[in-house]
Amino acid sequence: MSGASSEGGGRRRGPSVAELVERARAGEARAVARLISLVEDASPKLREVMAGLAPHSGNAQIVGITGAPGVGKSTSTSALVKALRATGKRVGVLAVDPSSPFSGGALLGDRVRMQDHALDAQVYIRSMASRGHLGGLSWATPQALRVLDAAGCDVVLIETVGVGQSEVEVARLADTTVVLLAPGMGDAIQAAKAGILEIGDVYVVNKADRDGADGVRRDLRNMLALADRADGSWQPPIVQTVAQTGQGVDEVVAKIEAHRTWMESSGELDRRRARRARDEIEAIAVTALRERWGDVHARTELDDLAAQVVEGSSDPYHAADQLLEAFTE
Amino acid sequence: MSGASSEGGGRRRGPSVAELVERARAGEARAVARLISLVEDASPKLREVMAGLAPHSGNAQIVGITGAPGVGKSTSTSALVKALRATGKRVGVLAVDPSSPFSGGALLGDRVRMQDHALDAQVYIRSMASRGHLGGLSWATPQALRVLDAAGCDVVLIETVGVGQSEVEVARLADTTVVLLAPGMGDAIQAAKAGILEIGDVYVVNKADRDGADGVRRDLRNMLALADRADGSWQPPIVQTVAQTGQGVDEVVAKIEAHRTWMESSGELDRRRARRARDEIEAIAVTALRERWGDVHARTELDDLAAQVVEGSSDPYHAADQLLEAFTE
Secondary structure: OOOOOOOOOOOOOOHHHHHHHHHOOOOEEEEEEEHHHHHHHHOOHHHHHHHHHHHHHOOOOEEEEOOOOOOHHHHHHHHHHHHHHHOOEEEEEEEEEOOOOOOHHHHOOOOOHHHHOOOOEEEEEEEOOOOOOOOOOOOOOOHHHHHHHHHHOOOEEEEEEOOOOHHHHHHOOOEEEEEOOOOOOOOHHHHHHHHHHHOOOEEEOOOOOOOHHHHHHHHHHHHHHHHOOOOOOOOOOOEEEEOOOOOOHHHOOOOOOEEEEEEEHOOOOHHHHHHHHHHHHHHHHHHHHHHHOOOHHHHHHHHHHHHHHHHOOOOOOHHHHHHHHHOOO | OOOOOOOOOOOOOOHHHHHHOOOOOOOHHHHHHHHHHHHHHHOOHOOOOOOOOHHOOOOOOOEEEOOOOOHHHHHHHHHHHHHHHHHOOOOEEEEEOOOOOOOHHHHHOOOOOOOEEEEEOOOEEEEEOOOOOOOOOOOOHHHHHHHHHHHHOOOOEEEEEOOOOOOHHHHHHOEEEEEEOOOOOOHHHHHHHOOOOHHOEEEOOOOOOOOOOHHHHHHHHHHHHHHHOOOOOOOOOOEEOEOOOOOOOOHHHHHHHHHHHHHHHHHHHHHHHHHHHHHHHHHHHHHHHHHHHHHHHHHHHHHHHHHHHOOOOHHHHHHHHHHHHHHHO
């Protein structure tokens, strides 16, 4: 098969989902882009895409990159791509940070061109619109990660702005979470307050050539030492970098790899992935139920129940029981 | 009945839910506080409380008060309480704004004392913790509104910080939404960008004695004029106030009453309340399902499905179908 296939009768069609999956696995960027678009647009083919990807999942290490605006997240992501490429890895980047130069592409179109990596066929960069101005992740993020995973990426970096609950969401999606800090950009104590000291597997103090970097590192080390960790558990390392020059970035890559090795041997990788799959299944099931309730038939039932609640002959809890009874068979 | 009742055998118990509902309807603040605590803590009696309240619901006009920090929301709320009391109304206040002096009580304890109204038995003020640092509303907010409604409040003011999605959430809970602006505090164009020009039923330009108030009013009027409204629909009025002195506040009260009259005659009140009941029923049903999935038995099923997704023999959509099949009967 090559080019657009034409199935059935006279009408010409685009490539089938199976074909797209094959091409994506062979490293064809256009097929990857197409699959992510199908997922992101919640196209009727969404289920077919997900079923087609399933057998090819589970190779990629999903690495979340998070930190407050200004810590040098985009520069660090770019430097990490370069360092990962130098070790021969195929790399995917999913940018969901609205302030990131990568994610400008969410407005411009499919694929973001990133100067250093635009011509490298082993790097696939994709931006996604965030869900809203609160900076949360798009519902399609896990699905897009599956596309990049099935497409043969060894590592997928997911970059998000460190605002609100998106760091926590990223940590739940990732195998390994890298938390970035920088001197003067909200210090380690601020980070502790924001709760990000609980989610990092690797800590990076970027802009290590600036005043205050050692102080941030020291504060961070002291705070991490307070955490009560079981024997044999992972001790999150702290790496100092200057992302702009690449200094220290190889060490970050080494720590990310060490974390994967530890996760595999300790069983933590399986646990994290199982939890992720549960989250994903639950979220899809809830969405499916809401859609059912939105159907014409169910809508009538829900309207009737709502009318009873409004007039006071029923209460919302009783009505919810009846809704579940009526529409979950 | 008076004091704590003692039902059944030797153990002394607190008042029954039916008794609390009766006392709350008679205007006893402690009973109101107790009922809200029962819903807020998701106590085992939650369902009983909701069933007990249902026949007494639907009297109160729920008025949402929203606006950016600094527009004078708390002062306006206090002035509105005073003006509503002057018309003989019984008033409830639910404060979910973490920056509001009212809602300090969410940390301090049950009931917030507000200098001007603390001794007025016809005013009930309650603060609620917001759901998180993103400023969303607590899941228990609709339930707490039902308590205040059943307790005989004619008007319930719900005050929330104008950040993120909480304004929209408040508008969905309210019969009437009052949007506050003030000169210098993020102008009307900012408000338009934030989407709050779509949710207001009454607009208030507070701090009308300051420079720029007329400009805010003019911009606001121009922008509201752009909205495409059907014949006979409500034209949101703009009122200028100085909440600190009470200037203009009676007019706000008059507009709130006019809005209720219009809503009743146009059928909009019924539509809004039906939509609200539907939202509430759906949210409770989804929570109930998630709880079922969290049960030991369901957990095993969900774990099995997650394992299949992790190993690639199933995909999340297929697994979600199976989850719904297995646990919604």
